[in-house]
Amino acid sequence: MTPEQSAARGGAGARTRERIVDAAARVMERDGLVRATTKEIAREAGCSEAALYKYFRDKTDIFVHVLTERLPRLAGLLRALPERAGTATVEEHLVETVRTALRFYRRSVPMAASLYAQPKLLAAHRDQLRGSGDGPQKPAEWLAGYLRTEQRLGRIDPSADPEAAAALLIGSAYQRAFLSSFLTDPAEPEAPADLGGLGEAGDAEYARKIVRTLLDGLTGSSA
Structure with missing residues (x-):
């Protein structure tokens, strides 16, 4: 050949x-x-x-x-985030993270939900993720790592809890994506797109609000 x-x-x-x-x-x-x-x-x-x-x-x-x-590159974004610490603002980085997480979970939650109806498949998937070092817990861990880096740079209050902050941001994105998926009826494609404010059209504003609220607790002012 x-x-x-x-x-x-x-x-x-x-x-x-x-x-x-x-x-x-x-x-x-x-x-x-x-x-x-x-x-x-x-x-x-x-x-x-x-x-x-x-x-x-x-x-x-x-x-x-x-x-x-x-799917939207949530893992890639979060892994690279510590290298961007000290650039732009903490708020800009976190808003980007939440918006990417929302896009990722909107597409992945419906895919993965049916795993829980098949215990053997769920167990196999869990074992494979453990073997590769990946898993649904990783986004919050990676985000906490970024927040600790910003904390060392003095851009986040030293008394703030990076793990708790990361869990709040990633958890809120997951919940919003889940509710959006749950409330969407595939049999009614013409249903209102905003889903009571939970649709994709509101994601940008939601990301800004949730990050701003959290940052007020992390720094007391814009970072």
Whole structure:
């Protein structure tokens, strides 16, 4: 095989993998994780089920890659946030974080909710996340790390609790996304988009308000 043929095969394989992840994201958002079978993902991707296992260990592995590659990059943002400490303002960084968390949870909560109806699948998913060092607890941990960095720089009150502050911000974003998903009726696509103020249209203002309220407790003034 020539280098050109080898490169072409690698390129084709990468494209197939991308197509599978895209298809899995569509199916999981539409049907939930439990009903998103590998057969349905393969059908959506236009390939055989066997092709899926050339790139992924199982459906849980596909789900993890959908979360990390196809949803708003919450993990990437939070991991990089400590390096941005001392730049711009704490408020700007936190507003960006809350808005990204809202986008992430709006898409991931409906996907993952059906896990709780399948204890074995939930256990397998939990074990896989433990093995990779990831999990739903990580966003709050990463955000707390950023807040501790800002605290060392003197931009956050030394008596403030970074872990509690991170839990409040990430938890509020998760709750808003959950309520929005719960109140959305798929059978009524023409229902009011604001969902009583919980729709995406209100996310920017919500992020500003929740961060401003928290910062008043963290710093007593704009940071």
